[in-house]
Ligand SMILES: Nc1ncnc2c1ncn2[C@@H]1O[C@H](COP(=O)(O)OP(=O)(O)O)[C@@H](O)[C@H]1O
């Protein structure tokens with residue numbers, strides 16, 4: 001069973017070596033209430049067999065609740081969940097055949113690494129010889145064979161998570177659920193394990209649902225990212241699509257960095273929108289994709305432009321007319337951040353923009369704090385959204 005809109009969603013090169021073990025997951029109209037709180041609100045989500053999908057959203061957006069419902073630890077208040085061709089909405093966890101790596105699902109402290117990994121096999125009544133064989137393979141997969149006899153307290157955080165991963169996959173589940181599994185680890189280790197998880201996913205071919213509030217992590221590991229906001233699905237798509245073509249201000253703001261500049265729609269021409277901003281600036285951009293109502297002349301709207309798509313413009317800062325998509329201001333801050341430099345440019349009291357350039361040898365130099373500069377961008381790199389009440393004035 002494959003749901004609508006999922007064909008082709010799989011990452012290229014992610015074809016399973018293990019022969020297509022994964023099962024599709026389908027959620028239809030799934031809600032979960034806690035009294036007055038709607039933790040998950042009519043979620044429709046189709047996950048393809050073998051896909052690695054990330055649920056991404058701020059704290060409290062319903063990610064864990066969604067995962068708990070797929071796992072069977074929490075029952076939906078409404079809706080249906082299917083795994084493979086079975087409706088599992090009311091099937092208990094132990095009969096769903098899924099592996100879980102949850103933060104609160106720590107390793108058993110009184111069991112060795114090997115005993116921890118063997119546990120799900122013992123629960124399933126698998127005999128000694130096969131158990132030993134599978135435990136060895138699972139530990140080998142996460143490069144923890146040398147630590148089989150150790151106890152959890154004798155392992156680092158990263159090693160513990162590797163063992164938790166081995167324990168979750170040792171019985172070859174077609175579905176693996178992970179809730180912020182790297183949350184407690186430092187950045188370098190997290191990034192290394194992200195690459196390992198991706199590689200393991202590609203090798204095992206199972207369906208993975210991964211929860212994180214870290215947008216960089218979601219972009220790095222996923223075939224597809226599902227952005228959640230207040231229990232609802234805000235947007236779902238491959239990482240590049242969410243970053244390049246957000247369909248809402250929320251997604252544009254949550255994923256990556258973004259500048260928002262308010263203006264009034266002066267004219268439209270197909271997807272192209274011209275805005276007039278305070279101070280006489282003329283802005284031009286493309287209407288954000290998938291808007292319910294495209295920006296109309298006379299309305300207030302917001303232009304979104306990413307810091308790396310802005311540049312220091314080499315124009316004369318005289319009294320002449322300023323070209324479109326150009327703002328003039330003072331450098332308020334210049335931060336050297338290693339691979340890049342970030343400039344904060346104060347345009348007016350109520351508007352500053354951030355721009356970023358790579359520190360290649362040809363990178364802009366001689367832009368010192370206090371200097372008056374022009375910043376510019378291409379219309380094709382900017383998107384227009386309906387104005388929100390949170391917007392900075394322009
Ligand atoms: N067991 C519970 N009892 C009451 N409210 C809950 C419970 N679990 C979650 N919630 C509420 O549901 C919302 C979503 O929570 P959660 O799914 O944990 O979000 P996330 O994982 O995205 O941070 C929050 O408002 C949270 O307070």
Ligand SMILES: [Mg+2]
Nearest residue numbers: 060063064065
């Ligand atoms: Mg959570």
